[in-house]
Amino acid sequence: MSGERVTPKLTxxxxxxxxxxxQSGLHYKIFVDFRExxxxxxxxxxxxxxxxSENVFLDFCGDSIQSILLNGTEEDVSVLYDVPKxxxxxxxxxLKTG
Numbered sequence: 812m813s814g815e816r817v818t819p820k821l822t823x824x825x826x827x828x829x830x831x832x833x834q835s836g837l838h839y840k841i842f843v844d845f846r847e848x849x850x851x852x853x854x855x856x857x858x859x860x861x862x863x864s865e866n867v868f869l870d871f872c873g874d875s876i877q878s879i880l881l882n883g884t885e886e887d888v889s890v891l892y893d894v895p896k897x898x899x900x901x902x903x904x905x906l907k908t909g
Contacts, residue, residue, distance in 0.1 A: 819870035819897035828866040834909075836860045852877075864903035872897050881905045 836859050843853040861867065871892070879886040882905055892899050 817872055817895065817897040819872055821870060825866070829868060832861055832863045832866050834860040834862045850874075861906060861908045864906035864908055867901045867903070867906060869899040869901070870897055871899050882907060 838858045840856040840858075841853060842855075843851060845851050857869070876888050876892055876899070879888055879891055879899065881901060884905060886902070886905065891901070
């Protein structure tokens, strides 16, 4: 996906719902390739434990997403990424609680 950079719009209600779904162990691993030029690319790995698989989404304000790998399964970026909201919704059926 590629498009104009957006600022994610997160309401307090959405924030509280997402926070209630995440149990613990939130860790980010970020790898960035800064080659000479105007553009760069990277890989982000996010790990966390869930209380509930509902209301789990990520905010994203980059230029594009090449792929989404969720628990070892490649997901369709065009289905999960809501560009105007700057949000990647993680399907509950692909998540594991506990």
